[in-house]
Amino acid sequence: xxxxxFYDVDDGESITRTANFSNFxxxxxxxxxxxxxxxxxxxxxxxxxxxxxxxxxxFITFQLVVAFILINxxxxxxxxNFSFISSLENDGSLTVDxxxxxxxxxxxxxxNATKYIHKSKLPxxxxxx
Numbered sequence: 277x278x279x280x281x282f283y284d285v286d287d288g289e290s291i292t293r294t295a296n297f298s299n300f301x302x303x304x305x306x307x308x309x310x311x312x313x314x315x316x317x318x319x320x321x322x323x324x325x326x327x328x329x330x331x332x333x334x335f336i337t338f339q340l341v342v343a344f345i346l347i348n349x350x351x352x353x354x355x356x357n358f359s360f361i362s363s364l365e366n367d368g369s370l371t372v373d374x375x376x377x378x379x380x381x382x383x384x385x386x387x388n389a390t391k392y393i394h395k396s397k398l399p400x401x402x403x404x405x
Contacts, residue, residue, distance in 0.1 A: 278303045281334065285326045290318040310335070311342045381405055 282297035297303045310316040316335070323331035381404045385393045393401065 278307065278334065281327065281330055282323060285323060288322040288325075290315055291322050307338070310338065378405065 278297045279300055282303075283299075285291055285297065287293060287296070291297075295302070295306055295309065297306060306319070310319060316339070320331060320335040323335070381401060382393070383389070384404065385397045385401050
């Protein structure tokens with residue numbers, strides 16, 4: 277869509293000979309740059325000078341779609357990790373008793389209850405578990 281709308285835009289500060297919408301590959305590079313937040317507002321401002329309404333609608337829609345996709349990816353990763361942890365609990369690999377043992381052994385090495393032990397004590401903690 278970007279190629280068909282912005283192929284004839286003149287070069288400027290953000291739209292250059294290598295970063296533009298002149299062909300499909302260059303447009304993919306430009307959209308990747310925009311999706312990562314690399315000066316996307318400057319690119320949009322240059323395009324607004326040439327084609328005001330189309331570029332504003334195009335970039336706002338693109339940013340919303342990218343944000344929606346990224347939020348869905350984050351939610352999917354979190355849900356996958358929750359299901360992984362719950363499957364461990366269902367298999368009997370991780371129980372409340374395991375946490376109680378860890379708490380008891382941890383308190384042996386963290387006598388002041390700072391929730392921190394020095395890295396040199398970690399091998400001993402693991403061996404005690």
